[in-house]
Amino acid sequence: MTAQLNSSFRGTQDLPKWLSPTLLVGFFLASFGFQVLLASGGETAEINFIPVAVFGLLGFSVALYVISRVIEGVRKATDRLVTIMVSTAFSLALIPLISLAYTVVTKGVARFDAEFFTFSMRNVVGGGGGALHAIIGTIEITGIATLISVPIGIMAAIYLVEYGRGTIARLVTFFVDVMTGVPSIVAGLFAYALFVIFFGPGVRMGLGGAIALSLLMIPVVIRATEEMLKIVPNELREAAYALGVPKWLTVLKVVLPTSLAGIATGIMIAIARVIGETAPLLLIAGFTASMNYNPFDERMMTLPVFVYTSYANQGVDMQAYLDRAWAGALTLMLIVMVLNLVARLISKYFSPKG
Amino acid sequence: MSKRIELKSLNVYYKAFLAVENVNMVIEPKAITAFIGPSGCGKSTLIRTLNRMHEVIPGARVEGQLLMDGEDVYGPDVDPVRVRRQVGMVFQRPNPFPTMSIKDNVLSGYKLNNSRMSKTEAEEITEKALVAANLWNEVKDRLDKPGSGLSGGQQQRLCIARAIAVEPDVILMDEPTSALDPISTAAIEDLAVELKEHFTVVIVTHNMQQASRISDMTAFFNIAGTGMPGNLIEYDKTEKVFSNPTEQQTEDYVSGRFG
Numbered sequence: 001m002t003a004q005l006n007s008s009f010r011g012t013q014d015l016p017k018w019l020s021p022t023l024l025v026g027f028f029l030a031s032f033g034f035q036v037l038l039a040s041g042g043e044t045a046e047i048n049f050i051p052v053a054v055f056g057l058l059g060f061s062v063a064l065y066v067i068s069r070v071i072e073g074v075r076k077a078t079d080r081l082v083t084i085m086v087s088t089a090f091s092l093a094l095i096p097l098i099s100l101a102y103t104v105v106t107k108g109v110a111r112f113d114a115e116f117f118t119f120s121m122r123n124v125v126g127g128g129g130g131a132l133h134a135i136i137g138t139i140e141i142t143g144i145a146t147l148i149s150v151p152i153g154i155m156a157a158i159y160l161v162e163y164g165r166g167t168i169a170r171l172v173t174f175f176v177d178v179m180t181g182v183p184s185i186v187a188g189l190f191a192y193a194l195f196v197i198f199f200g201p202g203v204r205m206g207l208g209g210a211i212a213l214s215l216l217m218i219p220v221v222i223r224a225t226e227e228m229l230k231i232v233p234n235e236l237r238e239a240a241y242a243l244g245v246p247k248w249l250t251v252l253k254v255v256l257p258t259s260l261a262g263i264a265t266g267i268m269i270a271i272a273r274v275i276g277e278t279a280p281l282l283l284i285a286g287f288t289a290s291m292n293y294n295p296f297d298e299r300m301m302t303l304p305v306f307v308y309t310s311y312a313n314q315g316v317d318m319q320a321y322l323d324r325a326w327a328g329a330l331t332l333m334l335i336v337m338v339l340n341l342v343a344r345l346i347s348k349y350f351s352p353k354g
Numbered sequence: 355m356s357k358r359i360e361l362k363s364l365n366v367y368y369k370a371f372l373a374v375e376n377v378n379m380v381i382e383p384k385a386i387t388a389f390i391g392p393s394g395c396g397k398s399t400l401i402r403t404l405n406r407m408h409e410v411i412p413g414a415r416v417e418g419q420l421l422m423d424g425e426d427v428y429g430p431d432v433d434p435v436r437v438r439r440q441v442g443m444v445f446q447r448p449n450p451f452p453t454m455s456i457k458d459n460v461l462s463g464y465k466l467n468n469s470r471m472s473k474t475e476a477e478e479i480t481e482k483a484l485v486a487a488n489l490w491n492e493v494k495d496r497l498d499k500p501g502s503g504l505s506g507g508q509q510q511r512l513c514i515a516r517a518i519a520v521e522p523d524v525i526l527m528d529e530p531t532s533a534l535d536p537i538s539t540a541a542i543e544d545l546a547v548e549l550k551e552h553f554t555v556v557i558v559t560h561n562m563q564q565a566s567r568i569s570d571m572t573a574f575f576n577i578a579g580t581g582m583p584g585n586l587i588e589y590d591k592t593e594k595v596f597s598n599p600t601e602q603q604t605e606d607y608v609s610g611r612f613g
Contacts, residue, residue: 165412235449239513241410243463243520244439253466257453 015071020080023067024060031056057088101333108330111323116331120301121289126317131328133291134306138335140295141206141285141302142275145213150267152214153221160222161229162251179219187215188280195284206295209285209302213274220273224266228259261347268343272336278304303332356383356554357423357440357523359404364418365583366399368411373399375583377418379573386546386555388565388592391575391607396584397558400575401526404556405441406434422524439463442517446529448509450501450516457497459512460484463520479519487515488545507538514545518553525549527557531564543568562608566596574604 031052039047061084069077119130156176160169191212195203232255240250256263286299287309310325359381366374374396381387389397402408403416406427420427427437450459460480464471471479480497484490489511493504501512510530517525527546531539546568549555559565565572572595574588588595588604599605 233449235445235447236451238407238410238445239449239451239516240462240466242405242407242438242443242445243466243516244435244437245463245466246435249466249468254451254453258451 013071014076015068019067020064023064024056027059027063028052028056031059057084060084104326104330104333107323107326109327111320111327112330116324116327120291122291124289125315127320129324131301131303131306131324131331133288134301134303134328135331136291136293137206137285137300138275138303138332140293141209141213141281141300142271144207144210144295145217145274146267146271148210148214149217149221149270153218153267153270154225154263156218156222157225157229158251158256160226162247162255176219176222179215180223182215184212184216184277185279185283187212188283190215191280192284204284204286204299205297206285206292206300209281209300210295212280212284213277216277216280217270217274220270221267224269225259225263228262228266229255231262232258257350261349261351264346264350265343268339268346272339275336275339276304276332278308281305282308303328303335307332356552358383359524359554359556360419360421360424362419362421364400364403364416364420366396366403366408367413367415367417369413372583374403374575375585377586379586379589381554381556382571383554384550384552385570386550386557386568387571387573388569389556389558389573389575390560390562390565391584391587392577393560394580394584395575395577397575398528399584401528401556401558404524404526405438405443407438407443409434439520440522441524441526442520442522443526443528444510444513444517444530447533448506448513450504450509450512452500452502454501455498456493456501456504456512459501460515460519462516483515483519486518486548487511488541488548489515505538507534507541510534510538510542511545514542514549518549522553524554524556527555529558529560532560539564562596566592572596574599574601574607576603576607 032047034055035047035052039045061081064084065077065081068080115128116130117135118132119128120133121129121131122133156172160172164172191208192203194211195205195208199205236254236258237250240254241247245253281302282305285302285305287305288299288301292298292300307325307328310321310328314321361377361379361381364374364377365372377400389401391397399408403420404427408414408416416428422440426432451462454462457476457480458465460483461471461476464476464479481490481494484493489508492508493512501509504512510533514525514530530546531542534542543564546555546557550570557565557569569592572590572592573586574595575584576587577584588599588601590600595604596608599608605611
């Protein structure tokens with residue numbers, strides 16, 4: 001006999017590494033070529049990329065599966081097939097996201113200039129003008145909403161995890177769940193109705209927008225904080241108790257610092273979720289073309305509402321209004337992206353080291 | 355400082371369930387008392403009643419008397435937080451605070467309670483506690499590094515340093531070496547023997563060699579069956595318990611003929 005090892009661990013031969021990518025590229029090129037042929041022969045009007053992708057992928061999957069099954073055996077062939085399926089699903093999920101980011105960036109970049117960030121829309125008809133009033137409004141309203149929601153949310157979560165027992169805790173949990181599902185327009189109506197009681201009908205105020213947003217934000221903050229507090233090991237609480245530390249100090253100085261990174265991330269996600277809300281702000285904060293730094297008086301513009309009004313009420317120079325709407329959308333997207341980056345930095349900086 | 359602990363017909367309940375029944379014993383100061391017995395016999399429950407840590411679990415309560423130098427630990431206006439400041443505890447798994455440096459971990463008994471101290475005072479306490487825990491030489495150059503970066507045995511000694519930094523009268527150890535390798539275990543055992551110079555030490559252990567090596571007194575607990583309360587079967591000098599026990603159950607357990 002030759003030097004072949006007679007081992008039960010020995011499997012079948014593997015496919016060469018280059019085969020799978022080559023097959024992929026090959027089948028897509030072939031599929032593309034076929035469509036080109038059809039188009040030139042006058043069968044279809046122009047090259048359509050959907051059949052290119054579908055036939056390319058189908059051909060690739062079938063070919064790879066058959067080859068793998070013959071050479072590598074059933075198990076590895078199935079493995080390859082499932083890998084293809086999972087990767088396809090992932091790419092499908094990614095397509096709308098990339099397409100959205102691409103559209104917003106290409107269309108928004110036209111008016112993404114200095115004037116956009118330094119001017120309001122006061123006395124602007126047609127081209128020019130900017131969204132400074134909307135950016136200020138968004139920052140102030142979301143900022144106040146955060147100031148309201150974060151303390152309430154964190155304290156409610158601490159109650160639920162550290163103190164809450166029995167019926168009241170279950171009721172709070174239930175209503176937090178209900179609040180998570182409240183449509184944003186209902187939050188806007190609530191804020192409006194609340195302010196009408198004090199200021200009479202027709203009231204418009206930035207603070208009202210902040211109240212509406214905090215109504216949407218609180219349940220998200222509670223949920224996120226609750227999850228983070230729950231994963232703090234009980235042993236740390238016991239260690240503190242055993243040192244004679246009272247419960248409130250244990251929560252304040254052991255539990256909260258340990259979970260700070262996760263809580264910060266949760267807050268940032270909550271902000272990102274409400275910063276793009278349009279409906280409640282349209283109701284209670286209203287819209288305006290002028291600067292308004294005071295959230296306690298008069299209408300206040302916000303970025304989502306700016307985008308909406310620019311698009312809905314296009315003026316004579318239509319393109320100028322559309323460009324401003326896209327630039328507003330791009331700004332909003334960038335703000336959310338920055339918030340996410342900040343959340344990552346915070347969680348990296350504060351998370352327990354070891 | 356070290357205190358004498360007296361248990362007088364002590365019953366421990368979790369809600370309606372009687373976990374430990376009718377324990378009478380005196381734990382001597384400046385000595386190591388070991389609690390041994392099979393799993394579920396209530397040793398850990400009992401040691402946790404000594405600093406009222408079992409009250410953290412909802413529904414847990416105690417009947418009978420627990421006296422520390424004559425003072426009733428379960429008296430009507432006793433603050434459990436004050437009890438725990440005098441009775442330190444070391445747990446089965448090392449649990450240093452992950453957000454704190456080694457130094458802050460040692461000082462955590464003070465810092466978490468908002469006590470103010472000068473920088474030199476803080477350094478003195480840190481050094482004293484770490485020296486007493488036989489950890490000073492290993493960590494003196496990295497006091498500002500996080501405590502979770504140490505090995506398991508070092509972390510456990512850090513937890514002991516943390517417990518003795520606040521100068522308690524009693525130190526409770528709930529299976530302090532069960533998660534450690536033999537070398538770290540030996541270090542902790544040596545430390546326990548040193549600690550009894552100053553403190554009352556109570557240790558729960560599953561390791562009978564450990565109990566016979568380091569303890570002065572041994573208490574053997576047993577349980578008649580699942581769902582039954584744990585009982586103190588025999589409590590005597592360690593040599594007596596291991597060489598010539600009075601009870602047949604103890605004899606069976608320490609000689610490995612149990613069950």
